[in-house]
Amino acid sequence: MSNRTRNSRLAALEQRIAEQDQELARMRDEIARARDREFPSMRRTAQCPGCGGRRLLHVTQPTELSHAGPTPVAMQHTVSFWGTPRSYGPIEHFVCRACFLVESYVVDLDGLEPDGTKIRAIDPPPEAQASGGPFR
Ligand SMILES: [Zn+2]
Numbered sequence: 533m534s535n536r537t538r539n540s541r542l543a544a545l546e547q548r549i550a551e552q553d554q555e556l557a558r559m560r561d562e563i564a565r566a567r568d569r570e571f572p573s574m575r576r577t578a579q580c581p582g583c584g585g586r587r588l589l590h591v592t593q594p595t596e597l598s599h600a601g602p603t604p605v606a607m608q609h610t611v612s613f614w615g616t617p618r619s620y621g622p623i624e625h626f627v628c629r630a631c632f633l634v635e636s637y638v639v640d641l642d643g644l645e646p647d648g649t650k651i652r653a654i655d656p657p658p659e660a661q662a663s664g665g666p667f668r
Pocket residue numbers: 580581582583584585628629630631632633
């Protein structure tokens with residue numbers, strides 16, 4: 533291989549590395565922007581988005597008081613014809629022990645059906661679903 537050919541190949545490789553470095557920097561910027569758009573939840577980050585505190589409580593099964601005694605906090609409660617209570621959509625909380633901010637989640641949606649009144653479904657417009665955008 534001649535020196536001229538070797539220098540030409542070396543220049544081409546240097547050009548490719550420079551282009552890949554630019555692409556890498558572009559992708560790093562894109563990742564940083566995507567991270568900024570994420571909701572800084574206590575569940576995900578174990579840090580309070582309000583005050584930055586890291587001393588939290590994870591209340592996995594909060595209760596409320598009903599006539600039957602302590603009852604799991606849930607999105608909906610029903611009582612059957614026979615008087616058997618049922619809960620749907622149990623809740624969990626994350627609480628900041630510094631500023632008392634509370635973040636709540638439904639643990640599962642089993643049996644929790646939209647009825648159009650007390651529970652209304654909100655869906656993205658069809659074009660957002662087709663694009664696979666942020667409203668999945
Ligand atoms: Zn806090």
